[in-house]
Amino acid sequence: MALTLTPGAVSLPQLEQIYWENTPARVDPVFHSAITRAAERIAAIAGGAEPVYGINTGFGKLASIRIDGADVATLQRNLILSHCCGVGAALPESIVRLLMALKLVSLGRGASGVRLELVRLIEAMLEQGVVPVIPEKGSVGASGDLAPLAHMAAVMMGEGEAFFAGERLPGTDALKRAGLLPVVLAAKEGLALINGTQVSTALALAGLFRAHRAAQAALVTGALSTDAAMGSSAPFHPEIHALRGHAGQIDAAASLRALLAGSPIRESHLTGDERVQDPYCIRCQPQVDGACLDILRQAARTLTVEANAVTDNPLVLSDGLVVSGGNFHAEPVALAADGIALAVCEIGAIAQRRIALLVDPALSYGLPAFLAKKPGLNSGLMIAEVTSAALMSENKQMAHPASVDSTPTSANQEDHVSMACHGARRLLPMTENLFTIIGIEALTAVQGVDLRAPLETSPLLKQAVGAVRAVVPGLDEDRYMAPDLAAAGELVASGRLAASVGAGVLPELAQ
The missing domain is CATH 1.10.275.10 (Fumarase/aspartase (N-terminal domain))
Structure with a gap:
């Protein structure tokens, strides 16, 4: 239909x-x-x-x-x-x-x-x-x-x-x-x-939809990483975020609280934990991912307007006049695409730091090196973390704003241009990288949660663990890893990881 x-x-x-x-x-x-x-x-x-x-x-x-x-x-x-x-x-x-x-x-x-x-x-x-x-x-x-x-x-x-x-x-x-x-x-x-501007707008919308899927999944994997690292949920207290007032931050914190609610792992270290504060990649998730969510929502508003716009030239006006103008200039799309690119970078950057935390025995609060059950004989998730770092860096290199570039064309008749089309097109490979980064975090976080047994994570996060384990088994010994990374990335890209925790838990684009 x-x-x-x-x-x-x-x-x-x-x-x-x-x-x-x-x-x-x-x-x-x-x-x-x-x-x-x-x-x-x-x-x-x-x-x-x-x-x-x-x-x-x-x-x-x-x-x-x-x-x-x-x-x-x-x-x-x-x-x-x-x-x-x-x-x-x-x-x-x-x-x-x-x-x-x-x-x-x-x-x-x-x-x-x-x-x-x-x-x-x-x-x-x-x-x-x-x-x-x-x-x-x-x-x-x-x-x-x-x-x-x-x-x-x-x-x-x-x-x-x-x-x-x-x-x-x-x-x-x-x-x-x-x-x-x-x-x-x-x-x-x-x-x-x-x-x-339909090509630029379609590419920017695709980047937006893909980035939002990754942002939702990143809250799930971020919550899993928090539990795997035995991190504190206190920084997600609602009044902290209400005192600042940013809608995305408030929504991200609410999601993290809901995801971690009822976790036996969390309950096990509410007292007697000598750590005063967690690293920023755990503690500041609402501030970072929430700010990215706000950027995505602003881009969504801009692109919805543009999707409904008349952007050719000349235009037949309501009184019958045919007037030449410049609605074809895609500056709003270019600026929206640049914002999405920055959000994609930051979601991946903080997720990558959580991956690095979990594989580092100096930071992961009792987990074995690289989450290997027999470190030394096995390298575990050592190089999966390196791959996430490579993808994060690649996204940084692609995130330079396209909208600040211009070059005269058409014998100087078209002397300022937006570069919106390739600014939006780069969102496809950037979000592909982000899907894999979040997929790798899913693997490291679930492995970390598994290693906390017999303690378990929260009821909602157990559903996410089940979704991951349905496509990638636990890592007991070293094996050929590329298919695992691909499967985990696809779990994020398809939306199945975010969907695993149920409706209404994760923030939507529309407020």
């Missing part, structure tokens, strides 16, 4: 459903009349004498060149073909489907001037599984994600390439197999398809 989208009011959960579940989408038919009215206005301008940018003129630096009415369709076709300059690997199909849904939302606002025929073709492509091959590189995040969106539009014209039924095919063949016909673009339609 296709998800019916209301342009201007699409919710974050709807976008998340499209991304994780590949749900097809369509525009609410109530908006069809507005789409048609704007298309009729564009058609009238195309047949008139007045030059209007992008309708009967050239593009960018060539905007002063008037295009004859008989060449308007050729102008749009040439625009798409000339802009298909993407390079690199194809974007994941889940990203492409999400960006196509975002394009539907933007066109559905009735300010872009495209015919309903184009909207229906995108809907049909999503329904039938025709997914354009879009190279990942080539956008600077201003004047729209021109090159990648041109590759999408090319398939709609019967050009380019698309994935269909597991095959990579010429665009015309993919449409034909799906029972669809290519379109001949009318005035302004090519420009409406490629002006816009």
